[in-house]
Amino acid sequence: MAKTVLILCGDYMEDYEVMVPFQALLAYGISVDAVCPGKKAGDTCRTAVHQLSGHQTYSESRGHNFTLNATFSEIEASKYDGLVIPGGRAPEYLAMDESVLALVKNFSDSGKPIASVCHGQLILAAAGVGKGKRCTAFPTVKPTLLSVGCHWVEPQTMSACVADGNLITAATYIGHPEFIQIFVKALGGAVSGSDKRILFLCGDYMEDYEVMVPFQALQALGCHVDAVCPKKKSGDICPTAIHDFEGDQTYSEKPGHDFNLTETFEGLNYSSYDALVIPGGRAPEYLALDEKVLVLVKHFMEAEKPVASICHGQQILSAADVLKGRKCTAYPAVKLNVVLAGATWLAPDPIDRCFTDGNLVTGAAWPGHPQFISQLMTLLGIKVSF
Numbered sequence: 001m002a003k004t005v006l007i008l009c010g011d012y013m014e015d016y017e018v019m020v021p022f023q024a025l026l027a028y029g030i031s032v033d034a035v036c037p038g039k040k041a042g043d044t045c046r047t048a049v050h051q052l053s054g055h056q057t058y059s060e061s062r063g064h065n066f067t068l069n070a071t072f073s074e075i076e077a078s079k080y081d082g083l084v085i086p087g088g089r090a091p092e093y094l095a096m097d098e099s100v101l102a103l104v105k106n107f108s109d110s111g112k113p114i115a116s117v118c119h120g121q122l123i124l125a126a127a128g129v130g131k132g133k134r135c136t137a138f139p140t141v142k143p144t145l146l147s148v149g150c151h152w153v154e155p156q157t158m159s160a161c162v163a164d165g166n167l168i169t170a171a172t173y174i175g176h177p178e179f180i181q182i183f184v185k186a187l188g189g190a191v192s193g194s195d196k197r198i199l200f201l202c203g204d205y206m207e208d209y210e211v212m213v214p215f216q217a218l219q220a221l222g223c224h225v226d227a228v229c230p231k232k233k234s235g236d237i238c239p240t241a242i243h244d245f246e247g248d249q250t251y252s253e254k255p256g257h258d259f260n261l262t263e264t265f266e267g268l269n270y271s272s273y274d275a276l277v278i279p280g281g282r283a284p285e286y287l288a289l290d291e292k293v294l295v296l297v298k299h300f301m302e303a304e305k306p307v308a309s310i311c312h313g314q315q316i317l318s319a320a321d322v323l324k325g326r327k328c329t330a331y332p333a334v335k336l337n338v339v340l341a342g343a344t345w346l347a348p349d350p351i352d353r354c355f356t357d358g359n360l361v362t363g364a365a366w367p368g369h370p371q372f373i374s375q376l377m378t379l380l381g382i383k384v385s386f
Contacts, residue, residue, distance in 0.1 A: 001386055003187050004031040006080045008100065008123070010090025011036075015047040015063030015242075016173040016212055016257065017086035017117050024180055024217035025084075026370035027377070028189070028384040033070035033080070037097050040071040048088050049208075049242070050118075051257050052158070057140075060089075062254050064209065064244050072099075077106040082187050087118025087138065087172070095126035104129055108166070113186035115168040115179060121145060124167075134164040136171050177219035184220070184384065193381040194222035199273040201293065201316070202229040203283025208240040208256030209366040210279035210310050217373050218277075221382055226263040226273070230290050233264040241281050243311075243366075250333070253282075265292075275380055276300040280311025280331065280365070288319035298322060301359070306379040308361040310372055314338055317360075327357040331364050 005025055009018060018034070025032050036045050047063030083104070085091070094100045104127040107114050116124055121137040122144060124130045131149035139155065146152050153162045155171035161178040162169050168186065170179040184191070198218055202211060211227070219225050229238050240256035270276075276297070278284070287293050293316060300307050301322040309317055314330035315337050317323050324342035332348065339345050346355050348364030354371035355362055359379065363372040377383070 002029070002031065003081045003189070003386055004033070004079060005082045005084060005187070006075065006077075007032060007034040007084045007086065008094065008103070009034050009036040009045050009066065009068060009086065010094045011046050012048040012088055013045065013066075013086040013090040014050050014088030014118060014173060015208070016176070017088060017120075018047060018066055019064070019209055020173065020176050020213050020216050021084050021086075021115070021180055021183075023213050023369040024220060024373070025184075027217055027373035028184065029374070030187070033075065034066070034068050035070045035072040035075055036068055037072050037094065037100055039068055040073075041069055043068050045090075049255070049257055050088060062242075064242055065246065077103055077110075080107075080112070082113040082115065082183065083107045084183070085114070085116040085120035085123055087120045089119070091119045091122040095122045101127040111166050113166050113168065113183055115170075115183040117170040117175070117179060118172050121169055125150070130167055133167050134162050135167065135169045136160050136162045137169060138171055176216045180216070180220035181222070188386050189384050190386075191221050192383050192385070196274045196380050196382065197224045197272060198226070198275045198277060199270060200225065200227040200277045200279065201287070201296070202227050202238050202259065202261060202279065203287045204229075204238050205241040205281055206238065206259075206279040206283040207281030207311060207366060208242045209369070210281060210313075211240060211259055212257065213366065213369050214277055214279075214308070214373050214376075217369075221377070221384070223382070227259070227261050228263045228265040228268055229261055230265050230287065230293060232261055233266075234262055236261050238283075243281060270296050270299060271303075273305075275306040275308065275376065277376070278307070278309040278313035278316055280313045282312070284312045284315040288316045294320040304359045306359050306361065306376055308363075308372060308376040310363040310368070311365050314362060317341070326360055327355060328360065328362045329353070329355050329364050330362060
């Protein structure tokens with residue numbers, strides 16, 4: 001049976017904490033409505049990039065603009081099977097909204113799964129949800145949760161996640177894979193075929209969403225996912241770029257999160273991986289000049305292993321000379337690279353449309369992640385059933 005989930009949004013919610021679960025759940029075949037009090041479908045919420053950077057608290061910068069797809073005043077809680085509450089700064093003021101608290105209490109009283117991350121637990125506390133239950137959160141939320149009778153679970157790492165009955169809580173977006181996995185299971189979902197090893201080809205200023213959303217969505221399915229970057233090793237960082245559509249003739253760019261690599265590029269046995277994912281952003285234009293990168297890409301294409309490339313990632317496919325005779329889309333400005341490489345251009349209309357041609361999945365931009373991830377799952381034989 002199809003499942004429908006509600007995400008409770010607000011201005012300056014954390015960027016990853018809304019988009020990763022939103023697009024991952026869509027990719028798994030779950031319907032997702034994102035709403036914000038005082039806003040309607042088609043409106044946007046600004047988001048915030050929060051990360052620990054060695055200071056006494058997290059830093060904040062501007063994130064993507066998140067587009068709502070439903071109207072808060074029109075929703076009926078009874079039609080939804082679960083609720084997701086992102087963190088960031090939005091929960092501070094959403095916790096003072098009586099209509100929000102009534103909604104959360106409705107989900108709690110009905111015993112439906114509630115998944116809340118980071119500062120989202122402020123809303124749980126204000127709604128009187130979680131009393132007597134084990135709960136974690138970003139550490140600064142501890143006093144509030146203790147004051148309402150929650151059993152505090154200290155997050156030993158920022159990936160900590162706790163489930164108690166219908167309540168799922170996580171410390172930060174680092175814990176998304178387990179957080180989303182538990183939530184899907186609570187909805188009655190079962191995953192098959194996820195014993196896969198997937199490699200991400202990263203670089204400085206790859207697009208923020210285009211690396212983290214598929215990375216964590218595939219981890220949440222139970223796949224082993226690694227990320228590498230030429231001239232870098234396991235544990236190193238790649239800064240990312242936030243590319244957004246804000247009314248200009250081309251996309252805007254803002255600094256994104258720092259992304260942690262999991263393996264060392266040099267000496268990597270990439271034949272041990274079942275699939276390759278290539279994020280877009282600005283990284284592909286210089287990665288396409290690296291002969292070792294081109295050898296890696298040719299290996300996956302010649303072995304007919306699934307390759308999923310999005311946005312500007314197709315610049316690398318073009319440089320690797322693996323597109324001749326293929327059908328392919330990309331960010332529209334990359335059409336020249338695709339056509340000159342001998343591929344048949346598939347117009348991304350609308351921009352979230354993705355295509356599969358044999359072992360190759362291509363997308364035009366991060367709004368297409370649900371299709372992009374879903375089509376890669378199909379090639380890998382991964383299924384989520386309810």
